[in-house]
Amino acid sequence: MSYxxxxxxxxxxPERVVTNKDLEKTMxxxxxxxxxxxxxxxxxxxxxxxxxxxxxxxAAHQAMExxxxxxxxxxxxxxxxxxxxxxxxxxxxxxxxxxxxxGCPAFDIQAACSGFIYALDLAxxxxxxxxxxxxxxxxxxxxxxxxxxxxxxxxxxFGDGAGAVILQASDEPxxxxxxxxxxxxxxxLLHVPEGIGTSLEGLLVEGAFIRMDGNAVFRRAVATxxxxxxxxxxxxxxxxxxxxxxxxxxxxxxxxxxxxxxxxLSMDHVVVTVDEHANTSSASIPLALNTxxxxxRIERGQLLLFEAFGAGFTWGSALVRY
Ligand code: UT7
Numbered sequence: 001m002s003y004x005x006x007x008x009x010x011x012x013x014p015e016r017v018v019t020n021k022d023l024e025k026t027m028x029x030x031x032x033x034x035x036x037x038x039x040x041x042x043x044x045x046x047x048x049x050x051x052x053x054x055x056x057x058x059a060a061h062q063a064m065e066x067x068x069x070x071x072x073x074x075x076x077x078x079x080x081x082x083x084x085x086x087x088x089x090x091x092x093x094x095x096x097x098x099x100x101x102x103g104c105p106a107f108d109i110q111a112a113c114s115g116f117i118y119a120l121d122l123a124x125x126x127x128x129x130x131x132x133x134x135x136x137x138x139x140x141x142x143x144x145x146x147x148x149x150x151x152x153x154x155x156x157x158f159g160d161g162a163g164a165v166i167l168q169a170s171d172e173p174x175x176x177x178x179x180x181x182x183x184x185x186x187x188x189l190l191h192v193p194e195g196i197g198t199s200l201e202g203l204l205v206e207g208a209f210i211r212m213d214g215n216a217v218f219r220r221a222v223a224t225x226x227x228x229x230x231x232x233x234x235x236x237x238x239x240x241x242x243x244x245x246x247x248x249x250x251x252x253x254x255x256x257x258x259x260x261x262x263x264x265l266s267m268d269h270v271v272v273t274v275d276e277h278a279n280t281s282s283a284s285i286p287l288a289l290n291t292x293x294x295x296x297r298i299e300r301g302q303l304l305l306f307e308a309f310g311a312g313f314t315w316g317s318a319l320v321r322y
Contacts, residue, residue, distance in 0.1 A: 001128050001129070001130075002127060002128055002130060002169045002170065002171070003127075003128065003169070003170045003171065003172055003173040003174040003175065004123070004124045004127035004128065004135070004167045004168065004169060004170060004173075004174050004175050005167065005168055005170040005172075005173070005174035005175070006165050006166070006167060006174070006175075006320065006322060007066070007067040007069075007166050007167070007168045008062075008063040008064060008065070008066035008067025008068075008069070008165065008166035009062070009063050009066060009163070009164065009165050009166075009286065009289055009290040009293050009294075010058075010059045010060060010061065010062025010063035010064070010065070010066065010163070010164045010165075010290055011059050011062065011161065011162060011163040011164070011283075011286065011287045011290040011291070012055045012056075012058035012059040012062070012161060012162045012163075013044040013160075013161045013277065013287075014044045014045060014046040014047060014050060014055070014160050014161065015044075015047065016044065016045045016046075016047060017042050017043070017044055017045075018042065018043055018044075018045050019031075019041065019042045020034045020035065020040070020041060020042065020156070023155070023156055026149070027149070027150070027152045027155060027156075028152055029152045029156055034156045037252075037254070038156070038157060038252045038253060038254070038274070038278075039252065039253025039254070039256075039272070039274050039275050040156065040157065040253075040274055040275060040278045040279075041275045041276065042275075042276060042278075043158065043159030043160070043277060043278035044159050044160055044161055044277065045144045045159065045160055046142045046144060046145075046160040050142070051085045051142070052079075052081055052083050052084055052085050052091050052140045052141065052142055052162075053085045053091050053094040053095055053098065053140070055140050055142070055160070055161065055162035055283075056079055056081075056091060056095055056138045056140035056162045056164065057095055057098050057099075058162065059138060059140065059162040059163055059164035059286070059290075060095065060099070060136055060138060060164045062164070062290070063136070063164040063165055063166045063290075064136075064166060066166070067166035067168065069134060069166060069168075071099040071100055071101045072101060073133075073134045074099070074101060074104060074134050074135070074136045074166075075104040075132045075133055075134055075135070076104055076105055076106075076123060076126055076127075076131075076132035076134070076135040076136070077092045077095055077096055077104065077105070077106035077107075077135070077136045077138075078092060078106075078107060078108070078109055078119040078122055078123050078135065078136075078137050078138070079091045079092040079095065079107075079108045079109070079119070079138045079139075079140060080108070080109050080110075080111065080115025080116045080118060080119040080137075080138065080139040080140075080282035081108055081110070081115060081138075081139070081140050081141055081281075081282055082110055082112055082115070082141065082143075082146070082192075082281060082282070082311075083140075083141050083142045083143060083145060083146060083281075084108055087196075090106065090107050090108040091108050091140065092106035092107050092108050092138075093106045093107075095136075095138070104132075105132075109122065111180075111182070111282070111310065111312065111314040111316075112190075112281060112282070112310035112311035112312055112314055113249050113251065113279070113281045113282060113284070113308055113309060113310025113311065113314070114180070114182075114249070114282070114308040114309065114310045114312070114314035114315055114316045115139055115281065115282025115310070116137070116138075116139035116163070116282045116283070116284075116285045116286055116306075116308065117178065117180060117285065117306060117307075117308045117316035117317065117318055118180050118314070118316060119137045119138070119139070119282075120137055120165070120167070120175070120178060120306075120318055121178035121179075121180045121316065121318070123135035123137045123167050124167065124175045124178055124318075125178075127167060127168075127169050130169075132169075133168065133169045134166065134167070134168050134169070135166070135167040135168075136164065136165075136166060137164065137165050137166075137167055137286075138162060138163070138164040138165075138286070139162065139163050139164075139280075139281070139282035139283040139284070139285065139286050139287075140161075140162035140163075140282070140283055141160060141161065141162070141280050141281040141282055141283045142160045143158035143159065143160060143210070143279070143280065143281055144158065144159070144160050146158075146192055146208070146209055146210050147209060147210060148209035148210070151209070153212070153214060154209075154210050154211070154212055154214075156278075157251075157252075157278060157279050158210070158278055158279050158280070158281075159277050159278035159279065159280050160280065160283075161277055161280045161283045161284075161287050162283050162286075162287070163283050163284075163285065163286025163287040163288075163289065163290055164286055164290075165286055165289070172321075173321050174320070174321060175318060175319075175320055176236055176303075176319040176320060176321055177232065177235055177236055177318070177319050178316065178317070178318045178319075179228060179231055179232055179235070179316055179317045179318075180314070180315075180316035181228070181314070181315050181316060182312045182313065182314040182315070183312065183313050184312060186220065186312065186313045187312075188213075189212065189213045189216050189217055189220075189313075190210075190211075190212045190213070190217050190310070190311040190313075191210075191211055191212075191311055192207070192208065192209060192210055192211070193207035193208075193211060194207035194208045218252065218254075218255065220309070220313060221251065221252075221255050221309040222255055222258045222259070224309050224313070224315050225248070225255065225258075225259045225262075225307050225309055225315070226258075226259065226262045228307055228309075228315055228316065228317045229259065229262060229263055229305065229307055229317065230262075231317070232305065232307075232317045232318075232319050233319075236319055238303075238319070240263045240264055240265070241264065242303055243263060243265065243269070243303055243304070243305045244269060244298075244302035244303050244304065245269055245270070245271060245292065245297070245298055245302060245303075245304045245305070246259065246260055246263060246265055246269060246270045246271070246304075246305050246307070247271045247285055247288050247289050247292070247298075247304055247305070247306045248270070248271075248285070248288075248306070248307050248308070249279075249284050249285055249307065249308035249309060249310070250272070250273050250274035250277060250278075250279060250280070250284040250285075250287075250288060251274065251279045251284075251309070252274065252279075253272065253274055253275070255309075256270060256272060256274065259307065263305075271288045271289070271291065271292040271297070271298075272288075273287060273288045273291055281310065282310075284308075285306050285308060289304075289306070293322075298322055299322070300322055301321070301322065302321075302322050303319070303320070303321055303322075304318075304319070304320040304321075304322055305317065305318075305319055305320075306318040306320065
């Protein structure tokens with residue numbers, strides 16, 4: 001059995017930046033409330049006409065450049081997203097076409113904010129079994145299009161962006177282990193109510209935006225991220241003090257701080273981008289990872305713990321020797 005390693009990372013953020021102060025002008029909120037409750041200062045918002053695949057492709061090109069690979073070498077594409085260009089075909093197939101390659105499996109995975117971890121889990125297993133050698137794994141989201149800009153309880157929380165990694169077969173880990181879970185009982189606590197529905201009459205525009213019971217999600221996220229970290233370390237017989245960097249899903253700085261505290265990890269060893277990016281769902285971990293690799297904080301050989309929690313509920317983690 002082979003292992004897989006991250007050989008390249010990349011990301012993309014839309015040009016337009018919306019600060020908390022900008023939001024103060026359009027809704028009953030304040031920079032102070034947003035910073036204190038979430039840690040968010042600004043977010044990037046996609047331009048009209050900009051699509052999930054545009055952002056994903058830009059992130060993919062950066063990752064491919066770092067890994068020094070050509071598109072023809074990619075034999076698996078997985079995109080984590082809840083905001084695909086189209087209901088079908090998958091954004092992964094659109095990326096495949098835009099990369100000028102064909103034949104390899106390409107599909108999207110919908111696991112909300114845990115989408116990247118789910119995608120990484122699947123790609124890692126494909127490489128472990130020898131079914132793939134070079135995988136392009138992307139998280140890309142345009143959550144601004146699922147945001148009700150009249151609902152201050154959710155509108156201040158989300159942003160747009162994409163992150164990508166290249167995973168390649170290797171004799172050594174690499175990805176040490178991945179863990180994914182879900183529990184569908186919590187559907188109504190965090191959801192976009194409208195989908196395909198059961199009839200044409202059922203398609204109501206007001207149901208087309210994110211709805212969340214923030215408090216309940218917050219409590220569950222803190223408890224679940226604590227237990228997934230525990231599960232990951234125990235599974236590998238690793239002490240929490242061996243983790244060099246926590247790269248968590250970026251939903252709320254208070255959730256991230258609670259996760260770090262449980263690991264006895266100082267915030268100096270936690271990659272935080274929620275202040276700059278807000279919550280970008282499945283894009284948040286690869287965006288944070290790429291930021292900390294490119295600014296030199298994360299170095300080769302270090303042990304990284306990724307962890308995510310999102311609608312479903314879904315949650316997951318990855319222990320990675322970078
Ligand atoms: O990525 C997937 C997972 N998602 C998450 O993990 C998000 C989890 N939840 C959270 O991060 C937090 O629950 C929120 C940031 C969403 C909310 O923070 P909170 O500390 O739980 O605040 P709250 O919902 O209890 O609201 C406190 C007050 C309320 O006013 P009253 O009832 O105390 O008078 C809200 O109406 O803050 C009010 N409020 C706001 N005020 C100013 C809610 N949103 C805003 C706002 N600006 N944007």
